[in-house]
Amino acid sequence: MGMSSKMRVGIIGGGLMGREAASAFARWFVLEKFPVQVELVAVCDLQDSLLEWFRKVPTVKHFLKDHRQLIALPDVDVVYVAVPHNLHERIYLDVLEAGKDLLAEKPFGIDLAAAQSISDAATRSNRFVRCSSEFPFLPGAQRAIQFAQSGKVGKFLEIRSCFWHSSDLDPSKPVNWKRQNKTCGEIGVMGDLGMHVVHIPLRLGWKPLRVYAQLQKIYNQRPDGKGGMAVCDTWDNALLHTEVKIGDEEVPMRLETKRMAPGETNTWSLEILGTEGGVSFSTKNPKTLWVFDRQKEQIWQRIDLGHQMVFPTITGGIFEAGFPDCFLQMWAAYAAERAGHLDGRFGCVTPAEALASHLLFDAALKSFKEKSVIHLSL
């Protein structure tokens, strides 16, 4: 891979996440002694108002409405695609065929067939391809990973990995593309939130052997924003009851993705419990890490976290981390790994992991339909 120390990026889809990426690039200089520079040079979106927003970014030279023009630009090395799920396969394949590297937004295709086709294209193209998932880059998540690998857990009892939202509890919230199967995918909330809960388990080698799924659709229609009602047919909540092999033991692992979790705005959490020790982290209390230790007495210790990042930044060590910080770290991981400098640090979701997540979510659909346990070999 021919690699300059500058990574020139183009964004396709300048909505919520496209602008978040622009924000990460804009403060790239906070990364200390980082081997790769970044420059956002091009953006593509269908909406004029969003293209206009990107005029605030001084390095952007190309403002486009057709993604085929963006991927043809010689001054773009890496393309970040953040568009509705029904467009993933077509646009990701176009990016790869144009010879560009790709950071693909999750869920990496609208369904299993699309994920397989993208994964095959990634292999064929020999380009550097990763999928997004930023929460594992938070200090609390990294500490949970270290604890899981430390030998302090004893015999594993259970694992719970969750991502909860709640704004959908309001039935007057208008529908959008994320609430309809045709644009979000039949996997619904699992496509929206699922990659976030499987990234760490899959990376630790905790691959579900079986799944039993409970899926819920709460409201079947929502205001269409134009005075009428529109169909709202995606799954809202998904509980995946799985078992994983850790050492010689099979351990229960519950994966929860919910759009209707009362009171939760964007709560990502991970809990790993064992006979000797355990760890619990939630973005609800972003600077708090809970660590369990079984001594003579059983103790849950609360540790205040600061800004101990995978890729060090100038931010003071006692300052708490948030969403824009982990999103920047995810991009740093992408850039470092692409340039051969990951050096054993935590990396972004691989195409193989993204495909494994789709095999799981597809099995979950089948499990719920048949009310049966589905066996997997991921």
Ligand SMILES: NC(=O)c1ccc[n+]([C@@H]2O[C@H](COP(=O)([O-])OP(=O)(O)OC[C@H]3O[C@@H](n4cnc5c(N)ncnc54)[C@H](O)[C@@H]3O)[C@@H](O)[C@H]2O)c1
């Ligand atoms: N990593 C995360 O935490 C996270 C959070 C939210 C969404 N996402 C993912 O990011 C992706 C985008 O979600 P979003 O919330 O940013 O959606 P969004 O609706 O805010 O933005 C999508 C943008 O794509 C544009 N678009 C649509 N068709 C296009 C085309 N043919 N060419 C160029 N642009 C086009 C739209 O105009 C819109 O601005 C999805 O895959 C979603 O699952 C990830």
